[in-house]
Amino acid sequence: xxxxxxxxxxxxxxxxxxxxxxxxxxxxxxxxxxxxxxxxxxxxxxxxxxxxxxxxxxxxxxxxxxxxxxxxxxxxxxxxxxxxxxxxxxxxxxxxxxxxxxxxxxxxxxxxxxxxxxxxxxxxxxxxxxxxxxxxxxxxxxxxxxxxxxxxxxxxxxxxxxxxxxxxxxxxxxxxxxxxxxxxxxxxxxxxxxxxxxxxxxxxxxxxxxxxxxxxxxxxxxxxxxxxxxxxxxxxxxxxxxxxxxxxxxxxxxxxxxxxxxxxxxxxxxxxxxxxxxxxxxxxxxxxxxxxxxxxxxxxxxxxxxxxxxxxxxxx
Numbered sequence: 001x002x003x004x005x006x007x008x009x010x011x012x013x014x015x016x017x018x019x020x021x022x023x024x025x026x027x028x029x030x031x032x033x034x035x036x037x038x039x040x041x042x043x044x045x046x047x048x049x050x051x052x053x054x055x056x057x058x059x060x061x062x063x064x065x066x067x068x069x070x071x072x073x074x075x076x077x078x079x080x081x082x083x084x085x086x087x088x089x090x091x092x093x094x095x096x097x098x099x100x101x102x103x104x105x106x107x108x109x110x111x112x113x114x115x116x117x118x119x120x121x122x123x124x125x126x127x128x129x130x131x132x133x134x135x136x137x138x139x140x141x142x143x144x145x146x147x148x149x150x151x152x153x154x155x156x157x158x159x160x161x162x163x164x165x166x167x168x169x170x171x172x173x174x175x176x177x178x179x180x181x182x183x184x185x186x187x188x189x190x191x192x193x194x195x196x197x198x199x200x201x202x203x204x205x206x207x208x209x210x211x212x213x214x215x216x217x218x219x220x221x222x223x224x225x226x227x228x229x230x231x232x233x234x235x236x237x238x239x240x241x242x243x244x245x246x247x248x249x250x251x252x253x254x255x256x257x258x259x260x261x262x263x264x265x266x267x268x269x270x271x272x273x274x275x276x277x278x279x280x281x282x283x284x285x286x287x288x289x290x291x292x293x294x295x296x297x298x299x300x301x302x303x304x305x306x307x308x309x310x311x312x313x314x315x316x
Contacts, residue, residue, distance in 0.1 A: 035086060049071045063126070073115055077112065077115070078289050080108050081108060102167075126219070128140060170195055247296075
């Protein structure tokens with residue numbers, strides 16, 4: 001009967017139930033405090049990098065412009081998760097409206113894709129700077145950098161928007177999502193009937209970002225090969241490229257855990273294992289937006305020096 005009701009029900013009236021947080025009252029308050037503190041640190045770290053780059057004209061270079069957008073994207077992505085998660089920690093039920101679920105899924109997906117697009121730009125920037133230094137100024141002009149940044153935002157938002165629309169069209173025969181946050185792919189699995197669009201569009205999007213990943217590996221492979229031949233390039237790689245490699249590894253590790261949860265989180269595993277995978281799956285919402293600004297802030301000399309100058313000036 002419940003299945004039949006959902007078939008005739010308008011999707012906008014569906015209320016999704018997410019994986020409940022089986023925690024005691026004390027544990028909820030502890031996790032709420034830790035999550036709130038983590039979110040505050042994410043905001044403080046990313047805003048510090050963003051403001052430092054914007055107000056200092058000597059940091060208006062392609063590498064720092066891309067980094068500034070990476071930090072903005074970190075704030076954008078976490079805004080789609082933390083407020084709702086904090087609300088769920090204070091509630092006995094973990095539910096979300098259809099519109100809220102689709103919006104959260106769109107924000108988290110587009111943020112993850114934009115992350116990879118911006119990491120691609122940063123890899124390309126370092127590739128040109130180290131492997132083709134004489135052509136750098138002609139390749140990375142202000143106009144081209146502006147176009148690159150626009151595409152790094154427009155392409156993921158456009159692709160994820162199309163995917164969200166195709167997910168929203170079919171009627172649903174279920175309302176439970178086995179995660180602590182919404183993901184459009186799992187909403188699509190609740191559709192009463194499978195459609196070609198819900199298969200082709202995600203496959204196309206995954207293919208696009210698979211080639212992003214391949215190009216990033218090619219860029220860093222070429223950089224490492226080039227740096228082995230030159231001591232100067234090796235120093236430049238350690239100073240400017242190592243943070244990119246670390247952040248890329250963090251992103252791939254976190255996204256990989258999330259994909260593993262999508263694949264195996266709904267299988268016949270014990271509840272304790274599922275709970276563990278559920279929390280591990282949100283690593284991409286914690287580690288990259290938290291570590292990216294910290295890694296770049298400490299590793300890139302210009303940013304570190306500028307932040308230290310501001311801090312020291314404030315103490316005086």
